[in-house]
Amino acid sequence: MAEEIAIPGWKKWLEGIGDQVEFFFKFFRNIFTGGFEWSEFVRQCYEIGYRSMMLVGITSFIMGVVLIVQLRPTLVAFGAASMLPKTLSVSFIREIGPVIIAIICAGKIASSIGAELGSMKVTEQLDAMEVSGANPLQYLVVTRILATTIMVPILSVIGDLIGLFGGFLALNLRDNMSFSLYFTKVVGSIDFSDFLPAFVKTIFFGFAIGFVGCYKGFHSNKGTESVGIAANSAVVTASLWIFVIDAIAVQVTSLLFYK
Amino acid sequence: MAEETVKTGEKNKAKTGNEVVIAIKGLKKSFGKKHVLKDINLEVKRSENVVVLGRSGTGKSVTIQCIVGLLRPDGGSLKVFGDEVAEMSDKELKQLRIKIGFLFQSGALYDSMTVRENLEFPLTRVLKLKDQGEIDKRVEDALTSVGLLEAIDKLPSDLSGGMRKRAGLARTIIVNPEIILYDEPTTGLDPITSREISDLILSIQKKYKTSSIIITHDMECARIAADRMLIMDDGVFIAEGTFEGLHKSKNKTVEAFFKDIL
Numbered sequence: 001m002a003e004e005i006a007i008p009g010w011k012k013w014l015e016g017i018g019d020q021v022e023f024f025f026k027f028f029r030n031i032f033t034g035g036f037e038w039s040e041f042v043r044q045c046y047e048i049g050y051r052s053m054m055l056v057g058i059t060s061f062i063m064g065v066v067l068i069v070q071l072r073p074t075l076v077a078f079g080a081a082s083m084l085p086k087t088l089s090v091s092f093i094r095e096i097g098p099v100i101i102a103i104i105c106a107g108k109i110a111s112s113i114g115a116e117l118g119s120m121k122v123t124e125q126l127d128a129m130e131v132s133g134a135n136p137l138q139y140l141v142v143t144r145i146l147a148t149t150i151m152v153p154i155l156s157v158i159g160d161l162i163g164l165f166g167g168f169l170a171l172n173l174r175d176n177m178s179f180s181l182y183f184t185k186v187v188g189s190i191d192f193s194d195f196l197p198a199f200v201k202t203i204f205f206g207f208a209i210g211f212v213g214c215y216k217g218f219h220s221n222k223g224t225e226s227v228g229i230a231a232n233s234a235v236v237t238a239s240l241w242i243f244v245i246d247a248i249a250v251q252v253t254s255l256l257f258y259k
Numbered sequence: 260m261a262e263e264t265v266k267t268g269e270k271n272k273a274k275t276g277n278e279v280v281i282a283i284k285g286l287k288k289s290f291g292k293k294h295v296l297k298d299i300n301l302e303v304k305r306s307e308n309v310v311v312l313g314r315s316g317t318g319k320s321v322t323i324q325c326i327v328g329l330l331r332p333d334g335g336s337l338k339v340f341g342d343e344v345a346e347m348s349d350k351e352l353k354q355l356r357i358k359i360g361f362l363f364q365s366g367a368l369y370d371s372m373t374v375r376e377n378l379e380f381p382l383t384r385v386l387k388l389k390d391q392g393e394i395d396k397r398v399e400d401a402l403t404s405v406g407l408l409e410a411i412d413k414l415p416s417d418l419s420g421g422m423r424k425r426a427g428l429a430r431t432i433i434v435n436p437e438i439i440l441y442d443e444p445t446t447g448l449d450p451i452t453s454r455e456i457s458d459l460i461l462s463i464q465k466k467y468k469t470s471s472i473i474i475t476h477d478m479e480c481a482r483i484a485a486d487r488m489l490i491m492d493d494g495v496f497i498a499e500g501t502f503e504g505l506h507k508s509k510n511k512t513v514e515a516f517f518k519d520i521l
Contacts (some may be wrong), residue, residue, distance in 0.1 A: 120369075128367035128427075131327045132434070133356040133385040 027145060030137045041080075041143040048109050048148035049151035053158065059104055060159035063096065064088065072174065081175065085182050086189035088167040094130050095161050095191055098198050099246055101159040105152050106238035110213035113144050114234030117217025118227040126218070141218065145210035152206030155198055193257035201249040208241040210236025264477070278305040280438055281326060281469045285335035288321055295321050297494035299335070303438075306342050308460070308482040310473045312516055313448045313491030319474040322491075323440040327359055330351045339438070357385055357513070360436035362442045362467075366413040366427030374426050375411045380436050401429040404466070405459060421452035425459070432463060439463070441473040457483040478516065490516065 021259055031259045075081050112132075118141060120126050129136040168182045220230035279302050286299035303309050305515040324330040325337055328344055330415050337344045339341040339355060346497075348357060355471045368377050378398045388397075402408045413425060424444060431439060444460060445453035457480040464471060473484055481488055482502050490498040490505065490513050498505060498513045506517050 123365055123370070124363045124367040125369055127329055128361070128363055129369070129380075131329060131356055131359070131361040132381045132430075133353045134381065135384075139384065 019219060020215060027139055027141055027211070027214075030135065030142050031146070033140055034135060037139050037143050037216045040139055040202075041147060042142050043149055044147035047132035048147045049154060052105060052151075052155055055108060056101055056104060056155045057162045058182070060097065060101065060163035061166035063100055064092065064163035064168075065170040067092065067096070067163075069173075072171075078174040081162070082185075084171055085167070085177075085185035088166060089186040089189050090194060092163050092167070094129055094194050094198050095246075095250075097160040098156050098202045099242065101156045102152060102202065102242045103210070103239055105148070105155060105205070106209050106212075106242060107235055109148055109152075110209045110216075110234040111231040112157045112235040113148075113210065113213030114216040114220075115227055115231035117214060118220035118230035121220050122222055122224060122227055141214045144214050145207065147205040148210030148213070149203060152209060153202040156205075158197070182254065193253075197249060197253040197257065202247070203244060204245045205242050208245060209238045210228055212238040212241060221259065260470045272408060278306050280340060281302070281472070282338040282341075283322075283326075284333070284337075286322070286332050286337055286344060287334035288318070288325060288330060288332050295494055296325075297337060299494070299496065301489065305437075305470055306464065307475060308464050308471045308484050308486045310475060310485035310488045311491055311496075312475065312478075312481060317478075317491045318494050319491055320442055321471055323361070323442060323474060325442060327356060327361055328393070352418045357434060360431035360434070360439040362424070362427050362439065362441045362444055364446055366415070366423035367485065368418075368423055368426055368430070370415045373412050373414055374402070374407070374429075377415070377426060378430050378433050383432065386434060397433055401433040402426075404432065404463070405429045412444050420457065421448050421457070424448070426455055426457060428456075428463070432467060432469075435467065437469060439469050439471045441475070443474055443476065445475060445477040450479070451482060453477055453482065454483070456480070460484045 068084060071084060071087055073080065075083055075087065117126070120140075126136050127139075128141065164186055166179075168179060171177055171182065216230045216234040216237065220226040276474055281300040281303040282303065285301050286296050287294070288296040297403070299318075299322055300311070301322075310320050311322070311457060321330060325332050326339060326344065326351050328347070333347060340358070342351070343353070344355070360510050368420060369373070369380065372380065375398055378401055379394055382394050382397060388394050395510060398411070402411055405428050407425045410418060410422055410426065415426070418426060428444075441460065445456050448456065457477070460471065460473060460480070463469060471484075473480065475481055485502055488500060488502055488505055489496045490510075498508060500508070505513055508514065508517075
């Protein structure tokens with residue numbers, strides 16, 4: 001039917017940027033117009049949040065264990081073994097936890113959203129929704145982006161706690177530290193400027209994961225191969241955005257909190 | 260390209276009435292350098308079933324996608340219920356789409372929802388119905404009309420191709436559209452199921468007094484459902500008439516469609 005014509009690379013790139021900006025504004029416009037799809041939003045929170053909990057938990061636990069095992073010899077060499085809980089908690093809560101958990105979520109959630117919406121496009125479900133007079137953006141996009149924006153920070157906090165617990169268990173493989181002492185050291189070493197910027201950036205990570213997943217799925221081509229491309233492209237782009245947001249967040253945080 | 264227009268008898272003129280619900284004049288649509296629709300002219304009257312035949316890639320599906328506003332034409336006029344589709348705002352287009360049902364080739368059922376939820380979707384999201392009793396009744400009525408009530412709680416993945424088309428048709432008729440656009444409703448189905456779907460199209464026209472455009476390659480479907488038929492080739496309609504009238508045509512392209520018909 002439609003014959004593809006060759007479009008110069010730069011023009012395609014600019015068109016892509018334009019499409020993303022348009023999609024971004026359509027998302028915000030659709031949050032406030034028409035009825036909010038509460039049931040779909042709750043379902044997405046369950047799918048995105050609860051169904052990712054096990055993966056995030058296991059990964060965070062392992063990260064906590066690995067960090068303690070790796071840090072211990074160096075800190076012991078400097079006679080600073082007692083600094084292990086503090087080092088772990090600051091590095092985990094400020095940087096490692098949010099970024100690693102966001103990358104895991106990009107792999108699991110962005111790919112799943114990209115593939116789901118891409119497959120809906122291929123099987124004409126998006127067109128069917130549109131021609132029925134319903135609003136696919138409101139039902140599919142707004143709910144998914146808001147769900148990731150809310151659930152990724154929650155997953156990140158849960159991951160942080162599990163990672164710190166993993167660190168406690170790893171610490172007790174060689175040393176002997178009570179949970180209350182470990183907990184006191186961890187809490188005592190973290191302040192507001194460690195937790196808040198890290199938490200705020202996970203909100204942006206969540207938004208980026210949802211937005212990229214929805215955009216790639218919604219704008220996939222018609223063909224089964226496109227579903228795979230949409231899923232793959234969603235993971236790659238969301239991961240890239242996570243590092244870009246992290247770089248910006250680190251700069252902003254250091255200007256605001258660590259002068 | 261041959262552009263002979265074969266006009267034949269209009270057996271159903273009295274039955275279908277004269278109110279024009281879809282009026283297309285000089286419709287054009289291109290994708291890059293490929294001119295898919297070159298000069299489409301078509302009128303569909305109330306309660307009339309119009310079948311459009313044509314080889315793959317001649318622009319049949321593009322025509323009905325323009326009617327429902329999924330594609331924007333490059334030129335010409337396309338009026339539905341007297342209003343120019345290309346000039347409609349999003350809100351007006353949404354209102355128009357409530358009056359137009361569209362049955363996709365695959366059925367396009369939402370695969371994360373059961374058949375019941377698929378049918379409830381347009382009622383709750385588009386018609387904004389709140390009364391669960393009324394919703395249940397309309398869902399059951401629509402499924403009964405297509406003979407699929409037993410599959411009400413099944414997922415689309417548990418349905419056969421024919422059942423999916425029936426469920427898609429039930430979802431289309433549940434909002435009582437005045438026009439139904441069928442995109443290859445019998446493609447990929449066995450002859451028996453194809454015939455059942457064709458009979459269903461005819462019974463829906465009679466029961467709900469809908470006007471329809473049926474895009475198909477299936478001559479049996481055309482024979483059963485068509486009040487009037489058009490043959491499309493290379494972006495234009497080359498012939499128009501009843502099934503019997505076109506069967507006698509000497510146009511080479513038209514003859515090719517009727518080659519195996521006795």
